[in-house]
Amino acid sequence: MSNVFIAFQANEDSRPIVDSIVADNPLAEVVYSPGLVKIDAPNRLVIHRETIEQEVGRDFDLQEIHLNLVTLSGHIDEDDDQLTLSWGH
Amino acid sequence: MDAKVTNKKLGLKPRYQTMTRDLGWTTSYQYMDKVFPYDKYEGIKIHDWDNWEDPFRLTMEAYWKYQGEKEKKLYAVIDAFAQNNGQLGVADARYINALKLFVQGVSPLEYCAHRGFAHVGRHFTGVGARVAAQMQSIDELRHYQTQIHTISNYNKYFDGMHNSNHWFDRVWYLSVPKSFFEDAMSGGPFEFLVAISFSFEYVLTNLLFVPFMSGAAHNGDMSTVTFGFSAQSDESRHMTLGIECIKFLLEQDPANVPIVQRWIDKWFWRGYRLLTLVAMMQDYMLPKRVMSWKEAWEMYAESNGGALFKDLERYGIRPPKGWQDACEGKDHISHQAWNTFYTYNAAAPFHTWTPNPEEMDWLSEKYPDTFAQYYKPRFEYYGKKHQEGERFYNTTLPMLCQVCQIPMVFHEPGDPGSICYRETDHDGDKYHFCSDHCKEIFTNEPEKYVQAWLPVNQIYQGNCFPEGTDPTAPGFDPLAAVLDYYEMEVGRDNFDFADSQDRKNFREWNGGVEEEVSP
Numbered sequence: 001m002s003n004v005f006i007a008f009q010a011n012e013d014s015r016p017i018v019d020s021i022v023a024d025n026p027l028a029e030v031v032y033s034p035g036l037v038k039i040d041a042p043n044r045l046v047i048h049r050e051t052i053e054q055e056v057g058r059d060f061d062l063q064e065i066h067l068n069l070v071t072l073s074g075h076i077d078e079d080d081d082q083l084t085l086s087w088g089h
Numbered sequence: 090m091d092a093k094v095t096n097k098k099l100g101l102k103p104r105y106q107t108m109t110r111d112l113g114w115t116t117s118y119q120y121m122d123k124v125f126p127y128d129k130y131e132g133i134k135i136h137d138w139d140n141w142e143d144p145f146r147l148t149m150e151a152y153w154k155y156q157g158e159k160e161k162k163l164y165a166v167i168d169a170f171a172q173n174n175g176q177l178g179v180a181d182a183r184y185i186n187a188l189k190l191f192v193q194g195v196s197p198l199e200y201c202a203h204r205g206f207a208h209v210g211r212h213f214t215g216v217g218a219r220v221a222a223q224m225q226s227i228d229e230l231r232h233y234q235t236q237i238h239t240i241s242n243y244n245k246y247f248d249g250m251h252n253s254n255h256w257f258d259r260v261w262y263l264s265v266p267k268s269f270f271e272d273a274m275s276g277g278p279f280e281f282l283v284a285i286s287f288s289f290e291y292v293l294t295n296l297l298f299v300p301f302m303s304g305a306a307h308n309g310d311m312s313t314v315t316f317g318f319s320a321q322s323d324e325s326r327h328m329t330l331g332i333e334c335i336k337f338l339l340e341q342d343p344a345n346v347p348i349v350q351r352w353i354d355k356w357f358w359r360g361y362r363l364l365t366l367v368a369m370m371q372d373y374m375l376p377k378r379v380m381s382w383k384e385a386w387e388m389y390a391e392s393n394g395g396a397l398f399k400d401l402e403r404y405g406i407r408p409p410k411g412w413q414d415a416c417e418g419k420d421h422i423s424h425q426a427w428n429t430f431y432t433y434n435a436a437a438p439f440h441t442w443t444p445n446p447e448e449m450d451w452l453s454e455k456y457p458d459t460f461a462q463y464y465k466p467r468f469e470y471y472g473k474k475h476q477e478g479e480r481f482y483n484t485t486l487p488m489l490c491q492v493c494q495i496p497m498v499f500h501e502p503g504d505p506g507s508i509c510y511r512e513t514d515h516d517g518d519k520y521h522f523c524s525d526h527c528k529e530i531f532t533n534e535p536e537k538y539v540q541a542w543l544p545v546n547q548i549y550q551g552n553c554f555p556e557g558t559d560p561t562a563p564g565f566d567p568l569a570a571v572l573d574y575y576e577m578e579v580g581r582d583n584f585d586f587a588d589s590q591d592r593k594n595f596r597e598w599n600g601g602v603e604e605e606v607s608p
Contacts, residue, residue, distance in 0.1 A: 002392075002395070002396030002399060002400070003392065003393075003396065004396075005393070007299065009318045009322075033300075033303045033379055033380070034303045034304070034306040034307040034314075034379060035302065035303050035305075035306030035307075035314045035318065036299065036302075036303045036306075036318075063147065063151055063155065064155075066147070066155050066322055066325075066326075067155055067158055067159060067162075067322065068318075068322065069321075069322045069325050070298075070299060070318050070321045070322060070324075070325070071295050071298070071299055071321055071324065071325050071328070072325050072328070072329075073328075073393050073396070073397070074396075075332065075336075075400075076329050078101065078146065079100060079101045079102060080100055080101045087396055087399075087400050088400065
């Protein structure tokens with residue numbers, strides 16, 4: 001089993017996104033380094049628009065994550081409601 | 090008319106499809122093969138371009154909106170940084186030298202990438218690939234511009250940044266990044282994508298932009314970390330382009346697999362060699378350290394790259410040939426590179442130094458199997474000589490590898506005590522290489538690499554002196570003539586940090602506070 005990861009700039013815009021990812025991915029591990037927050041998860045990591053909307057209390061376009069996205073790994077599947085990173089097809 | 094218009098918004102996939110694929114058509118006045126003449130000769134077989142999966146379905150409308158927001162954030166930080174004299178708040182003035190290397194050797198690659206993607210963005214038959222490459226081309230131009238704008242604030246205060254474009258085309262070590270990218274740009278469009286989008290962006294670029302930028306933040310450089318992460322936010326789209334293009338090529342035809350594998354072997358190794366510069370920046374040029382090159386390599390190359398190549402096994406792809414040697418090199422290359430720049434600092438427009446005792450301890454701790462044994466004694470010796478007034482500068486030009494153009498400074502794999510040399514004969518001439526992998530790249534395409542513009546060879550042939558120089562004149566100093574040709578200001582742009590104008594200025598501007606520098 002390999003990890004996938006996603007990393008954001010460590011700032012106030014990213015905080016609810018990171019919180020949502022942690023809520024939706026119980027196996028996710030969050031690592032902070034200066035300016036950066038990186039989330040690792042075994043094999044698969046999913047980001048749900050709805051969870052983020054609950055966190056931020058407004059409509060959220062999932063592509064807003066691009067503003068603070070730093071890097072990611074794995075295959076990507078993206079639509080209006082979710083973005084999934086995964087290994088292994 | 091009162092007919093009700095149903096204005097249901099399209100979902101992401103059909104929306105993107107409409108905004109991109111539907112812009113393409115099959116030409117009728119000219120044969121498609123004449124309109125797109127470059128995407129056949131490499132031997133890659135594409136049966137159905139419609140199977141191209143678009144990475145990140147960002148429509149132009151969304152693209153401009155988000156890129157605009159990123160720019161506003163970045164330029165607000167740059168302004169605030171300049172207004173607060175942020176350049177005085179960095180850890181110490183040695184750090185600035187990492188930025189010099191960045192603007193000399195990395196930013197020009199962004200511009201090369203802009204040109205390269207503009208080219209392939211015209212030349213793929215498939216419209217999905219064309220649009221993705223065109224958007225990346227615009228991103229890369231943005232990266233070049235934002236880096237120049239950010240670093241121009243530093244250029245007002247420090248040496249070694251004012252002439253970087255001139256240097257990029259001439260100075261010995263900058264031929265390493267320059268020849269890397271020109272090699273990719275002069276390949277075919279599919280090779281370019283495998284080289285840059287996959288091997289460089291997907292497999293290796295995290296090593297440049299993530300730990301180093303985190304290091305910039307840690308060293309108080311808020312403007313650099315902001316342009317770095319702002320660029321990197323585009324990079325995740327580029328990485329996805331890299332992995333989508335690999336999957337697409339491998340799924341289209343089994344005959345593509347060996348071609349792609351050879352490109353992966355080649356470009357992983359080319360990219361790895363290029364990153365030697367970054368390894369050194371990370372271990373030696375950040376006064377406050379975040380992680381060692383070795384740790385970064387383990388996190389972003391071994392662990393992530395390992396997962397990637399395990400995933401690609403199903404297509405018959407194996408890890409690149411140089412993988413083992415690259416993983417062994419993680420214990421060595423930053424030290425070998427710093428040693429090289431330290432000793433050739435008379436000809437390099439940035440400053441070097443010996444690590445202070447605390448930094449030596451850090452390096453020994455991070456590199457328990459190699460640093461104290463192989464590298465520390467050299468730096469201690471250099472430091473001692475410097476204190477005795479004999480700062481060591483090597484004035485004999487080194488032999489360069491014909492492919493990566495790096496001086497022969499790397500060790501024989503498995504034997505850190507000796508230098509690795511390889512050679513081959515081609516058309517009656519002898520060619521030299523730093524490794525088995527660079528040699529193999531040459532023997533696969535000798536017609537290309539015999540044309541390499543090797544700085545040392547060019548100097549010896551007399552092609553790197555200012556116009557009108559008479560090398561037969563009495564007292565002719567070839568090295569001084571080369572530095573003149575480089576348009577380096579000797580005594581300001583080069584030599585040891587300890588005696589530099591940068592150091593004096595920084596100390597004065599900060600009210601005379603001494604930094605922790607050896608000697």
